[in-house]
Amino acid sequence: MMKRLFCVLLLLLPLPSLAGVAGERLQAFFNDVTSVRADFTQQVLDSQNKALQQTSGIMLLSRPGRFRWDYQKPYQQLIVANGEKVWLYDVDLEQVTVRKMDAALDNTPALLLSSKTKIEDNFSIRELGMEHELAWVELTPKNKETGFEKLVLGFDEHNLKRMELQDSFGQLTRISFTNIERNPELNPAQFDFVPPQGVDVIGE
Template identity: 45%
Template sequence: MRYLLLLALSLPSFAGGLEQLNNFLEQTKGFTAEFQQTVTQKAGKQQQASGTMAILRPGRFDWLYTKPYEQRVVGDGKQLWIYDPDLNQVTNKQLDRALGDSPAALLAGSNNLDKTYTLADAGKRDGLEWVEATPKNRDTGFERVRIGFKDAQPIAMELADSFGQTTQIRFSKVVRNPKLDAERFHFTPPKGADVVSAD
């Protein structure tokens, strides 16, 4: 009985989403998952997408859409690269403006999220503890971001933009702190691709 009590006391007890977010940031250097994404426009029309993602904190991520079309979004720590194979076009911009282009930018950020976001617990829903992040800089294009956690692991994200559009993301096959090659997060535009700077 004493052993069981000590074991219970040693296990983390997460009171809410904010505590789980802090735990994730403190204990996670890398993160891989598959994702399903649903974008709902203000008029109600929905678009589905899916793919895989990898994060190497701080500031590096590889977000690959495989359906319904291929697109790769890479953050190398300083720059954001968006590659559209169908158009053979690459767009790049400063990483600190990247949230609107990839939700991974928030999860891949530094431990000091409270410098750029107002953070608050957002209650429990669908078996997840939620935290809400409101950008202090309105130039991100997003009104708020919510992340749903279970056992200090991000399971879902919800993003609401300033145009009334919402993006819902669900993660599966999550692996925390896998071995990741840093070269994966370096992007070189393919030969012949048009490169457009969005800054």
Template identity: 40%
Template sequence: MKTLLATLALPLALLAAPLAHADTLDALKSALSGTTSLQGRFTQTVSQHKGKPQQSAGDFAIQRPGKFRWAYATPYEQLIVGDGSEVWLYDPDLRQATVKSMGNALESSPAALLAGDNALEKNYLIKPLASKNGVDWFEAKPRQEDAGFSNIRLGLKNGQVVEMELVDRFEQLTRIRFDGVKRNARLDASLFRFTPPKDVDVVRE
């Protein structure tokens, strides 16, 4: 799969800028418990120590619990679909689809912030960060050592997540900006189902 499949992650819209750790956690729990779906657009930039940053853009949809769709439109098409029990990664250029169980790994990844349960304290160490350019930031560090990302930062403005930064174990930085986010809209169930087209190689992990 191409390197643009850098993350399965999307944050949930949060309700208020945190003033202290307890306030931050309460706001996160409140937002998660009150959010059933999210839908919108994203722009993603992946930066490495060497080489030109890779930029991509597309649409996303989330239906809690456990269902999500992360669709790249540019510079080429790719699709990630979580149906509640399995995750499909589809690359139409390669004519290949990879499928694997969500399993316990999802609960210790950033994807838990979008489609998992509300057990944030179990999976993350959370603390508020300094505000920058009108955006309030907080940090969520996975407690599990083998999580895909070593550091997650969410940026809030006017009570909604507008940016996300993720650092992986190789210090690769992924920045995501969100736009046109709709919260708790009715979403078509077909968004979270994937059937491989004919003549596509399916790899199970």
């Protein structure tokens, strides 16, 4: 679950120049956007295309390295990062896991959050053209030990609307974004987390 969620952090990174409609939309979005607020729906499908899980909530992103995923239905879970630490709060388990950014994101596409890492160093990038009024780009990890086969991003004229993550077990995670706000003013306090009193805290 954690590795799937960290893939969305690719939103925080600039990308190399690409030709075509998909590349132009991709480049324009990453160049122009410094923060995002959006509703999301996430669905996990098995290798037979059978739905295993569906969740929804609200996400916030702020460059560089800050994000907040607030899962609200059907259960509550919160993932928050301030650029140095990542907190995973499972409300039902009354448990908080804390990790340093580098350790939490090891061997995941979220390693690209490092300012010294270029996306083209870790991913092969291929434009897939237009489908369902979205321009699609495929990112394939060069490191086969990441556990991910590929990550596909779908853009409309202005925003990232869809993400599809194929893992090495044949499972597909689809994330759809709605009610997207580009460059909203976000309170920095939303990217810090203080564990509620009485919960178990594991990690840093």
